[in-house]
Amino acid sequence: MTGEEPLDGVDARLLLALADEPRAPVMALAQRLGLSRNTVQARLAKLDRRGVLHSFERRIDPAALGYPMSAVITTRVTQRRLEEVADVLREIPEVVEVDGLSGETDVLVRVVAVDADDLYRIAGQVLASPGVERTSTALVMQKLVGHRLAPLLRRAAGESPEGE
Amino acid sequence: MTGEEPLDGVDARLLLALADEPRAPVMALAQRLGLSRNTVQARLAKLDRRGVLHSFERRIDPAALGYPMSAVITTRVTQRRLEEVADVLREIPEVVEVDGLSGETDVLVRVVAVDADDLYRIAGQVLASPGVERTSTALVMQKLVGHRLAPLLRRAAGESPEGE
């Protein structure tokens, strides 16, 4: 038991197929991959049992939801209060993602907003959070590359990731 | 024709239901929302016709794919070469997302890596891209809040977003 087996090429191909047709029935996927229905079903089940799949929310476009504005707020947090700050940020609905970064005690906060005023308000909330020392807000002007994993999936699908 | 209608409460509830059970059959969703099967089918179809849904790739966990390391590379780009830089970055498989930010000509690059050496190599590639002046790499140490939209969806589901 290694505790965590990497996905193999078949899994990668399955994920690629799903990327193409997310709501495709299992049968369709099976045909596409040249596998039996049973196998695909088993793989699929294993995939989300293993937690390979994130929440569906990731697929939803905030812009379509009415929040066309997106920004990245870099914040400096007083030491040891990271969890505390995270808890506070979690309470702000417009906070979409929070990462703890390496340098010192930096936190990267992704927020969405309805408009500039809204963003100003939210940035204010973030700054006002106890434990937050300094913030720097940068607007996302354009998505140059939308979140993607296909290149890595294709790599994984191409060769067997076996040790030898 | 306004050209872009915001989602209404029903859409939001549908998305929430999907967030809970991504592969739920339409029938199950219909029952859950207290709507007819026909309606849910129509809504669903409309949702992705409108582009409300991002690619399925967003749901895949890079860590499970064999890239447990994640980093944010902030780069400074020489003016007017944004698109050019984006094109180059797009060629690097480990580059997962690229945003053009407001301040000056800053670009936020999200990368994943197999390990520290791998990250070093990738960061080097980014820096070596023509048009990139300066980079600063920060490791993602912990996901404090994973990408989420549920709070905003719940808000949208709660009240009618009608003007009056």
Add this chain to the structure above:
DNA sequence: CATCCACTGAGCAATATGCCCAGTCAAACC
């Protein structure tokens, strides 16, 4: 009052699902 739109409820043929089982095959194990 006529029209448009979203939703409902129903029907129907074709397909998919969930589940179970037996058999194959290769790699790992004793």
Add this chain to the structure above:
DNA sequence: GGTTTGACTGGGCATATTGCTCAGTGGATG
């Protein structure tokens, strides 16, 4: 060598789901 394990196949079967169409209802619009 002999065996066990794990993954995949192919089959079957009852039930649920899909895709599609049609008719009818109720509200909102002009």
